[in-house]
Amino acid sequence: MMGKIVWVLLVVLLLVQAVLATDGVSVDRLNIWPMPHSVSHGQESLFLSKDFELNTEGTRYNDGSGVLKDGFSRLLDMVLVAHVVDGNFSKIDTSLLLQGLHVVVLSADDQLQYGIDESYKLSVPASGKPGYAYLEAHTVYGALHGFQTFSQLCLFNFTTRVIEIPMVPWTVIDQPRFSFRGLLIDTSRHYLPLPVIKNVIDSMAYAKLNVLHWHIVDTQSFPLEIPSYPKLWDGAYSVSERYTFADAAEIVSYAQRRGINVLGEIDVPGHARSWGIGYSSLWPSKDCPEPLDVSNKFTFKVIDGILSDFSKIFKFKFVHLGGDEVNTSCWTLTPHVKKWLTKHHMNESQAYQYFVLRAQNIALSHGYEIVNWEETFNNFGNKLSRKTVVHNWVLCGPLVIRFLVGSFLA
Amino acid sequence: MLSDPFKSHFLFLILSLSLCVSQTLALNSVPEPDASALTYLWPLPSEFTSGNRTLSVDPDLSLAVGGIGGNSAIVRAAFDRYRAIIFKHTSGISIFSRFTGRSSVYDICKLKIIVNSNNEELQLGVDESYTLFVSKNDEKSIIGEATIEANTVYGALRGLETFSQLCSFDYGTKSVQVYKAPWYIRDKPRFAFRGLLLDTSRHYFPIDVIKQIIESMSYAKLNVFHWHIIDEESFPLEVPAYPKLWKGSYTKWERYTVEDAYEIVNFAKVRGINVMAEIDIPGHAESWGTGYPDLWPSTSCREPLDVTKNFTFDVISGILTDMRKIFPFELFHLGGDEVNTDCWSSTPHVKQWLQDRNMTAKDAYKYFVLKAQEIAISKNWTPVNWEETFNTFAENLNPRTVVHNWLGAGVCPKAVAKGFKCIFSNQGFWYLDHLDVPWNEVYTAEPLEGINDTSKQELVLGGEVCMWGETADTSDVQQTIWPRAAAAAERMWSRRDAISTGNITLTALPRLQYFRCLLNRRGVQAAPVTNKYARRPPIGAGSCYEQ
Structure with a gap:
């Protein structure tokens, strides 16, 4: 009996150690919080291009108040605050560079109220010919949630010194469970x-x-x-x-x-x-x-x-x-x-x-x-x-x- | 040849003749800032007079620069930072004044900053003195102004901080006011080295958090950020010469690139703060061996660094070469x-090496430290x-060595007696992780204690509060640093005679409480001043000023 407990403890210890060990901390898992409604991902990586941009072609939201534009600029700040990004972009295969985020907001209305649609769909393409990631939302506030999720996909890569999105392609479909949080x-x-x-x-x-x-x-x-x-x-x-x-x-x-x-x-x-x-x-x-x-x-x-x-x-x-x-x-x-x-x-x-x-x-x-x-x-x-x-x-x-x-x- | 800004102001001279120290230093002891007559400054300037007028400050306050160094990007950026601090509540008001064209109703519309040197090199002992005059416009000029004059941009930064502390938002008129004007302040630091240690090995601090700490240091006029980068627990910094060293970081995300370190140095520099980097050898360096196990005496006995190997000193030299490019401060x-x-005596190959050289372990410790000193000196650093x-071996230390006190009292007196320079950090008072040290003990700890000879006093560069990181991470570091670091900051900045007499519960405590609320207003998580243990949250509801 005792031996069994010791054995179990040992296994647990080993597992804990595996998780805590420096090289054991892996990016190869979902680190998005809160967990989106549905997520799927691949195993490749992309990098954000030097002038990663917001593209709003086809959106119905004119952003007169700048909510979207400011949200995007905060997204960049969040991603860039952790380290100085000074990688040599010319050394990175252009087929691995994500040019920007294409955001389409379906509603022109940016009135914020209880129960507005906060859903969004975010997809980050596979490597090869990446172009833009795509974010679609009914309201601009759904798009802001999409920015938050996108920022959590980004990591500073200490080898290339640029921002990496591991585990592409990503498809995230998300909506909140409750309207009041x-x-x-x-x-x-x-x-x-x-x-x-x-x-x-x-x-x-x-x-x-x-x-x-x-x-x-x-x-x-x-x-x-x-x-x-x-x-x-x-x-x-x-x-x-x-x-x-x-x-x-x-x-x-x-x-x-x-x-x-x-x-x-x-x-x-x-x-x-x-x-x-x-x-x-x-x-x-x-x-x-x-x-x-x-x-x-x-x-x-x-x-x-x-x-x-x-x-x-x-x-x-x-x-x-x-x-x-x-x-x-x-x-x-x-x-x-x-x-x-x-x-x-x-x-x-x-x-x-x-x-x-x-x-x-x-x-x-x-x-x-x-x-x-x-x-x-x-x-x-x-x-x-x-x-x-x-x-x-x-x-x-x-x-x-x-x-x-x-x-x-x- | 720099012109002396003090001499150029004969008005100030006249006023300073009438300066009555006892009167001006007897700051009102009312704990509430309600009386609009009160203005609190921290740390206390070395000389100042005030009046009894209230002046309003234009939310569109503009900057005018003068002197050969006035047109400096450092000055302009600092002006913008302080404008944002001073006018936090007044968005909207300035639009109103623009519409009505009533900007001339304000007493102070312009801040003039005169800098008499364009040398922006930041080093130990850089001239941080300044004068600050805030007075209402007289008949001669239409626009009222405040004037800061300094010999260097760094003096101007200190003057800007003081100016920002004179400004308070008045909720009645919804404008920023300077109470007790006119102000004539002539100020300079008592010590050249006023430091704060941050330990990024016991816990990793994100770049943004380090910047917030540096920013808050500038509010208390501290000027050395002692970056204890590496220790036993982790090696977060990139060293290009030995790229496996930062394998000793906790995780692959808890790291600083060389560019991050540059960024920190530059961020600190434009706030007048030097960065003193540290590698703590040979005794606090176990994490070095994660990437290069040869640096350990053995894998089972890992510390101190292996004294026998040339490789150990090659790595130290490589680190120092790389760090020299990042850290321009003269002290390392x-x-x-x-x-x-013990690991040296118990590891066979090290033991053999000691026997071959007829060395004791203590001899080897001396050998190690002196060899590292030589490397640092060869890179043009003062160790x-x-x-x-x-x-342990004072007589063998390089005479340029700066001795950093920590164990207890009496070391700086001994060090300066032998001609060494000294930094005071007595752990009984200035170790911020000692949570049971109350603010008043931090405040009264005196770097010159036991040193009476003036020529020896000059060898005390100053002091440093130490934020060791075992029990502090991003969640609680600022409330552990503040407000007690501010108590030490005034000790190191202000005149000893001005802050060492009288009842500090009346002369210093209300000002410190006010300063802690000022830090809170600026978003710094400073803890209540008089809590029994440092960094504890308040025990009940109440005003910031009465916690």
């Missing part, structure tokens, strides 16, 4: 400088993620400028830890040019204490500042102002209204809020529902569809706007699943 | 630390060696 960043608990957010966006594109969920504001700080209510960003940590409205527009545009939507969030009413630094009447009271004062009309005016300003820059069809972790004790402890509850025959959980639904209506009036954290659904799922997207986060979302199953059976 | 590091000679070489 997000990453949340939280700029309230810590301010993230503009160049850092841009780095995050760049890296998202490498992994073909397509939604930057910007959790801008929370209890701790309010870094974003809201022109309608200019004192809100008094809630920033310091004078410098802020985003101007133009900064936010810049982030949206930077992301859009990489095929990434920005989902803005205000997390109401439970994660919003910082709002009251500039407008203290948003707090039930100074001593009990959270959740936002449900009894004050001004609260909803401010939400309306924020979402109105949001709608000028955050063009994604969804806005995130939070709604999680609402501890309503400040509402019952604060006399004027308590009085308001009594007058309107509401208990605190009804007031929570009232708040969320009213905020939903404001968002709808600005043309947004709504995302809410799952507590809203768990507590009053039947009342939510049918346009609500339920955002799971608590464990594996057993309640959500139960509801879906239940409603399906009913 | 030959390592020489931690040599365990740098880790301190064990000095500790």
